[in-house]
Amino acid sequence: MGREAIVSSTTAPGSPVALDPEQACPIAPVVDIVFSRWTTPILWALHEYGRQRFVELERRLTTITPKVLTQRLRQLERDGLVVRTYHPEVPPRVEYEISELGRSLAPLFATLAEWSAVNLDQVDQARRDYDARQRGTGRR
Amino acid sequence: MGREAIVSSTTAPGSPVALDPEQACPIAPVVDIVFSRWTTPILWALHEYGRQRFVELERRLTTITPKVLTQRLRQLERDGLVVRTYHPEVPPRVEYEISELGRSLAPLFATLAEWSAVNLDQVDQARRDYDARQRGTGRR
DNA sequence: CCCATTACTTTCCTATAGGTACCTACTATA
DNA sequence: TATAGTAGGTACCTATAGGAAAGTAATGGG
Structure with a gap:
């Protein structure tokens, strides 16, 4: 969803008042964060199946590309919804799980x-x- | 969100089972219907402010174009979430409101x-x- | 006549999320 | 050597929702 700033606020009397984005739709920011082609299925899989590795997610979300999975997981980590845990091992072991915030x-x-x-x-x-x-x- | 059919279902033992889309994320279809740049704010405005005319929605959702508003309303009508009522008047009078299904x-x-x-x-x-x-x- | 109202329609363009195809790094094993 | 595993990275392309700008139709009023 778009996120452009909209200048509040007035139009002619008797017509609906044009609202700033927060009042126009207060849920827009959440929708923007949580609902998209891959973000939602990723969150769903982590909720449903718990902590798992990148390759497990990749296999589970069959047609997702590593590129997109990486991107989405990065953003989710940044949003505080997912926790990434790096293990210094070979082969590389990185695990992802839902955060407290994500669980909400x-x-x-x-x-x-x-x-x-x-x-x-x-x-x-x-x-x-x-x-x-x-x-x-x-x-x- | 994408809606491609994914053939279910097996991978090597011990690894996560690749799932068909419904099990991968059962909420994906709803997300696809309800959450997008303009669909969500339109539904929100109709819920919040009730039955209203095209131009009222347009003014309320300040930066939306008539083209996009028309498209989204058409789709919402088609999905059964919104009811459109035409009045044979001049100037044209068409009203939109949330349907029973939309209210759910x-x-x-x-x-x-x-x-x-x-x-x-x-x-x-x-x-x-x-x-x-x-x-x-x-x-x- | 011009301007206003309403609800659209049409054509072309833009922005961006996702897709495609290739690649990297570091072991470990046959 | 080749192959396997893991977690990604890079460059370029595609699909599509939305944006920009113009337009239409039918009155009604100054």
Whole structure:
């Protein structure tokens, strides 16, 4: 999600007040941090399967490239959501696990999983209905 | 997020089992539907401020273009999360509101807002710490 | 006539996350 | 020697969501 600064705040009377980004959508920064193609699955895997090595994550998240896995893990480490532990061994041994802060996302993930289980079918159905409608009359 | 089909499922014994996308991250489809640059703020505004016209949303979400607003609203309508109501008037009057299905996202949004309020500062702090560490020693 | 309102539409461009393909370093083992 | 393991690094390319800028249609009012 974008992160540009938006100057607050006024428009003509009677029309909606244009809001600064925090009020426009206070959850935008979290969404930006946690939800993307690979960040979410990485966090999910660490939550689900616990502490593991780079190559374990790589295998588990089958189609991810080492490049992207590295990038995402670095960012997650920087955000404080993941802890990286280096072991001076050969072959190299580096382990990743969810941090305290990262673990605080667990209720959120649970809510998402719940919503997914209960409602995704309805989204699919809505899409089918919408597409059928589009094939009939045009938009009004 | 990507949605490519991944063939399940086996690797050598003792190593993590590569999973199909649903098990790899069951929340990925929801994330794909709900969380993006403009989808999330649109849903948030409709939840927060209720039924409103295109131009009201546009003004509220200050920097969004009519093109993108239209696209996102179309997709949200298609997903069944938003209801569009056309009024045969001049000037044109079209209103958008959250659907039943869309309203079921409210607990999720509340959890996100809560996490945001409580934890974003820690993310900022973690980033500062990480960056300071990077400026000191290199990575080990 | 011009300007205003509303809800879009169209064309072209940009930014960036991710993808592709190759590579490095350091052992350990056959 | 080659191959294996691990954790990455580098250069270039691609796909796509979003951005920029122009436009349309149908009134209504000054």
